[in-house]
Amino acid sequence: MADSLLEMRGIIKEFGGVRALNGINLSVKAGEVVGLCGENGAGKSTMMKVLSAVYPYGTWGGTILWEGRELKATSIRETEDAGIVIIHQELMLVPQLSVAENIFLGREPHGFGGMIDFEAMYSKAATLMADLKMSHINVAQPVAHYSGGERQLIEIAKALSKNAKLLILDEPTSSLTRSETDTLLGIVKGLKARGTACVYISHKLEEIEAIADSVTVIRDGAYVGSEPMRQLTTGVIIRMMIGREMANLFPREDHPIGDVVFEARNVICIDPQNIDRRRVDNVSFQLRKGEILGIAGLVGAGRTELVSALFGCYRGPYTADLYLDGKPITVRTPKQAVAQGLCMVPEDRKAHGIVPELAVGQNITLSVLDHYTRHDLIDEEREMKDIGTAIATMRIKTASPMLPIGRLSGGNQQKAVIAKMLAPHPRVLILDEPTRGVDVGAKYEIYKLMFELVKTGVSIIMVSSEMPEVLGISDRVLVIGEGQLRGDFVNDGLTQEAVLTAAITDLPRAA
Ligand SMILES: Nc1ncnc2c1ncn2[C@@H]1O[C@H](COP(=O)(O)OP(=O)(O)OP(=O)(O)O)[C@@H](O)[C@H]1O
Ligand SMILES: [Mg+2]
Structure with missing residues (x-):
């Protein structure tokens, strides 16, 4: 296709022998917004990490055509230079650095004598934040100062400063307020009007409906299909995502x-x-x-x-x-x-909920470890049994209870955090x-x-x-x-x- 910006064909990605992506296609035309939908663990983030070379060329199968030429990028720098900019699901800001330093990390403006030109950096950062209706943010303050939603918008400002031809937003609104979400959707529309394409990943289907020109659905690492949004409804998208009808979204029961x-x-x-x-x-x-x-x-x-x-x-x-x-x-x-x-599943699972390096199972029993300890020994058999039950009841999608929890898809991490807080029987x-x-x-x-x-x-x-x-x-x-x-x-x-x-x-x- 002449106006095709991106063609990903038959993408295959394995992790230690387990296929996370099994021949996925995705195509994006210049200036088009493509919604990428699928259940937790379907492979959406992995697909975008393949595209942005978080997983470099050679570590996955299939082909990527970018502006008609094969893309074989081996670093994020390379894909960014080509105009592919990704905002990851889990934020990547450095909390101790200022907002402006985060936005221009590795691309700081330099003045005479090679010193960082802080004045220029602050003023550019302030302009970007103002475009996002976030003028109240002090760009000289450390990012740690700001809330989850504000950090998400700082991340977006950072991406916008890179002049993307294709902007990838992976669950961008999960910590945004309604008005922040509207601002973001407005920005994506504005970018689109200027010719910037976008891959938009969200579980909030009303956002997909509001913004996408076409939708690609994947399920369990397999390609389901792509359709223009005008031929779809959220009901149809859900059916494509889960492979069945879902009559009632809220299974309220008398109690x-x-x-x-x-x-x-x-x-x-x-x-x-x-x-x-x-x-x-x-x-x-x-x-x-x-x-x-x-x-x-x-x-x-x-x-x-x-x-x-x-x-x-x-x-x-x-x-x-x-x-x-x-x-x-x-x-x-x-x-x-x-x-x-009294138990709590916190809002920010990365900061309070999980230890990413520890196994899924260990995370689940972390809060009740005392419970499995007798004479200073851990009753591993009982612990493993409870972990198995928790994984099954919550239907946590993990290759093994021993997999570090940080490797699970976002939604499955959330289910594991809930399982963890049920372990002490609150x-x-x-x-x-x-x-x-x-x-x-x-x-x-x-x-x-x-x-x-x-x-x-x-x-x-x-x-x-x-x-x-x-x-x-x-x-x-x-x-x-x-x-x-x-x-x-x-x-x-x-x-x-x-x-x-x-x-x-x-x-x-x-x-
Ligand atoms: N580094 C890794 N090592 C092992 N398995 C992985 C790794 N990264 C992802 N996976 C697995 O690949 C599958 C796809 O994960 P991915 O994060 O792409 O899902 P997703 O569609 O983005 O889900 P969510 O909506 O929950 O964010 C999952 O089963 C996940 O556990
Ligand atoms: Mg994801």
Whole structure:
């Protein structure tokens, strides 16, 4: 095809004898946005790592034609020079370096005498951030200062500064707010209008629908097909992804709800950077036995801070009076929390959830290692048996329990983190964005699992930015806005509008 920018044909990639990609095709025309869809572990990220030469030429099979010529790149530098720029699923920023240094890492502007021209670098970085409607970011500050969503946009600014002909976005919006997502989609559209093509990977099919010109679907390392978006619906994409129909996305099940088991009173979290600011401003609530309590609100509203305080891991000064069965409990560390029967699956699995170098199995039993230790010996047989059960129930896709968890696909890492937090058999389970980066099929399994848990009397607190999920799964919904509790609703006919209105409406403060 004359207007073809990229043709990947029959791509094969193996890891230690296991085929992750088995003959995948992908074609992108100049200025086209291609959605790449598939379940967790289907091979989307691997495909893009082949393209960008994270896996160099010679370590995979098949052919890549770039602007009509065969591409045999052996380094990322080479593919970037050719105009292929990738933003990886797991962010690659250096937290200690400034925003500007991260953006121009290895490409710093130099002034007279070969010194880095910081002034030029800062001003270019500031312009890029302004284009992303992120002018409030101080480009001289270390990246560590900024939240997950902000870091994602910094990563995007970095990619934009490279003048890509093809921009690859691998799950770019998983930590973005709705308005940040809209900004990003707008930017991709703008780039497209200027002729930049894009491969867009997302589990959020409404984004694919909004932005893709065509969609390529892969399943289990195999090529399923490519279709123009106008001939597709999200239902058809889901069927192509999982190979069957999926009637109900939220498998809500009846379950008894008992008395109050857990209560938090007067939770106050102080901003570690600014002691005059409260990230959580005097929030109190109760949780019943067998209840799923959804916590909704805009990203940045203080939801993660709130649940961190419950789990003893808020990084700043805070107070929280916690009660279990009506008795006060002391939780100042995650270890104390787990000992009291409170477990949490954190939002940022890379920072708090997993040890990437350790095996999948070890990660799962990490929180309960004491449990398998008798006379200082680890009862490996029992541990392996439990690991096997966890992998099977959660349907974690891994070649072996011994594989380092960092090698699993994003969604499968998330399932392993949940398995880890179930190992201590908690009474209260806190899930912060449990389905982030998780495909539709696996989401369904996670919801099913949540219902199984509440039926056994476990109580669940779920923070989620996905409104359909909050409304589809929760028994009750707390709404947080600017650190304050702005609503506590029974989820019976509750609407998205009601939740959003509560989130942005400042309540009169009690004296
Ligand atoms: N370095 C590696 N070593 C061994 N196996 C790997 C490695 N990288 C990926 N895999 C395996 O290849 C398969 C495809 O993984 P990949 O990360 O491409 O999936 P994905 O489609 O991006 O999934 P997700 O939606 O969860 O991000 C998975 O089974 C994964 O475990
Ligand atoms: Mg991936």
